[in-house]
Amino acid sequence: MVDLIYAATMAFVICLLTGPILINWFTRLEFGQNIREVGPKAHYKKAGTPTMGGIIIILAVLVSTLVFADLGPEVIIALFVTLGYGFLGLLDDVINIIAKRSEGLTPRQKLLGQVIIATILAAAALIKLDVGTELLIPYYDGTIDLGVLFIPFVVAVVVGTSNAVNLTDGLDGLAAGITIIVTITYAYILFLFGEMELAIFTIAIAGACLGFSWFNSYPAQVFMGDTGSLALGGALATIAVLTRTELFLLIIGGVYVIETLSVMIQVSFFKLTGGKRVFKMSPIHHHFEKSGWAESKIVVRFWILAIFLSLIGLMGLSV
Structure with missing residues (x-):
């Protein structure tokens, strides 16, 4: 338990110490965010704000994990996926900055990289870590065996989660705050499961996001x-896969799910109706923004929802 506190604290402090240095460096290099023209007009003033801050989070998680966790195969694969997805996001951000556009890698390029890394995770979980093909079922003391569907299911979970966190990262402090709540919840689950090394990795993410929020708050x-959001999504999905709690992640990370569904519903309805919309803008946090809610109010209310969903997820846990 003490190591969990130390890991979270170290990650938090690393972010506080490295944040100003890297932010100043990004500013001097003009590594600023390009804002989509179709986005809310209130966001235009955010153009030029330094991006790639995910490097701060990844650095803090990496150092804290290496210091306090034993580098067993589970921790190694978790770090591999986190760093791999973080690298994909970094490429996307760099291209975004160099090309002076709001999109970096093409969707096909990004998806290919995500699928490759997720497939390696799925194979490692089966062959090296012997995780098995069964999933724990919330609110039921039993499992469901996916059999041959395990690998495509894991790929879908990892790719879907990374993109869901990416979609949630649209307001100041939103994605970081939600991830703090989700990772603290998962650290508790891992503690109950006796998975202390993975718990250290997970709580380090919470500490890093907390430290990052110092600079990312409104x-x-x-x-x-994308450096941070893809890495965080990949990390969360890996934790769920290695603990067979992918179905719990749907509940605990329910805000990510809601954000993703809002985009899917919006796009589908737009195509089916020839241009009509369900929401004023998607992801859904932008709908509330266009409805007149203050950005800070949306963020705090989404945090509250995330806490509620985490509690609901924990209620479905049978240890």
């Missing part, structure tokens, strides 16, 4: 960018 001094 008005943000830095954005995590």
